[in-house]
Amino acid sequence: MPVSEIPVSDLPVSDLPAPCAIDIRIIEGDFDPAAETAALCAGRTDIGALVTFTGLCRDEQGALAALELEHYPGMAEAEIARVAEAATHRWPLLGVRIIHRYGKLMPGERIVLVMTASSHRANAFAAADFIMDFLKNRAPFWKKEHKPDGTAKDWVDAKEIDEHALKRWDQAT
Amino acid sequence: MPVSEIPVSDLPVSDLPAPCAIDIRIIEGDFDPAAETAALCAGRTDIGALVTFTGLCRDEQGALAALELEHYPGMAEAEIARVAEAATHRWPLLGVRIIHRYGKLMPGERIVLVMTASSHRANAFAAADFIMDFLKNRAPFWKKEHKPDGTAKDWVDAKEIDEHALKRWDQAT
């Protein structure tokens, strides 16, 4: 039976008491990182560090015409929210914004945004890194590659390295 | 004698052969992270991951009226360039942009920007994190805090944690 014995890695949990504002959107159109930054920081002076990760549609030497991103509506939002909440319980964050696009994306286009704010940089870096690792493993999105010749369309395989990346988060912070 | 026996941590080096475009600016005025992103990514489809760190002037519960940043012109650019180059030799990066402001900054204002681009996210995350650690330890900037009552003006002490952060980079990548 080909069903995976371990569907996804369990999210690590911890006991930090102060979850912060979390904003998650799954959208088809593009987003504006500058507008997200402005929304997250508006009227605040307690944020010392802001880490923004942007994932882009990457063309490997002309081998990609477009990416098609399929997702599981409802579950995508819920899973990303779980990952974001786990991050807010693990690090003292002051804000989290995550956007993931679906649909057809051309090389160079933005796919995903993860933005974490904290008083200090180490927490913001770790939280954004953590969120991306778990988002890739748990959020129900699937990429299909469209080739330039218009013929082959292949589903992207999940990378083992992505599962290994999760093991970094097993130790205490 | 109070002179530090170890002025700054030596930058780790490695042998990656392909340094990328590095853009460094030391400026008094504000900067626009969106314009920096656009400049770094313009016309490219090989970037899969972009990590942007923004350091902000943080007010600790109304205790800060403003920050005054003094710097050593010439050396500031040179030291940040050394740190950025070390990062490009350690990770396969596709672009690095670093901006550091000086002068008087109000709470909520941007102080520093570190932007790293790579094919894959792990390299972009590690490089931005590394650059911030070494920038804080090596780049000749000094912060003075202006208090709301207008009286006390104190130079910010260097944090031991910043030097400890550097030890993370001693091991092989």
Added chain:
Amino acid sequence: MKLVYFAWVRERIGLAEEERELPPELATIADVITWLRQQGEPYEHAFGGAGTIRAALDKTHAKPNAAIAGVREIAFFPPMTGG
């Protein structure tokens, strides 16, 4: 039971979703998969062919031995490749 399929699981079966009356003796996700493989070649291709399949119960990740009692929607899909 509502069954939903994504990515190549959807393509192999030829359906994005369907409503199925499951035999009452099916207790777990693994049982459902064993039963689906007997529902024709497309299902055998999806669930018996190459590739790892994961499952979710009511939009929450679940392991093959998870009980399906009380569940309204079972999803089948390959390992995720978002981000």
Added chain:
Amino acid sequence: MKLVYFAWVRERIGLAEEERELPPELATIADVITWLRQQGEPYEHAFGGAGTIRAALDKTHAKPNAAIAGVREIAFFPPMTGG
């Protein structure tokens, strides 16, 4: 020799920079500091008071035992607090 001072080193001395004729027997940064401490109370306060001082030779970080031969500019400053 051009000497430049930053942050509280500059404030204690009361100068951002100065041109100084250094005695030829001064070989290292440490020697320069020992000599500067004898140049009056502000220098003693800067170099003998509380706080760690770092130095740079021609805009490059240098250790106290670094030789100053051939150098045009020595900078003294506290540990950096940028970023």
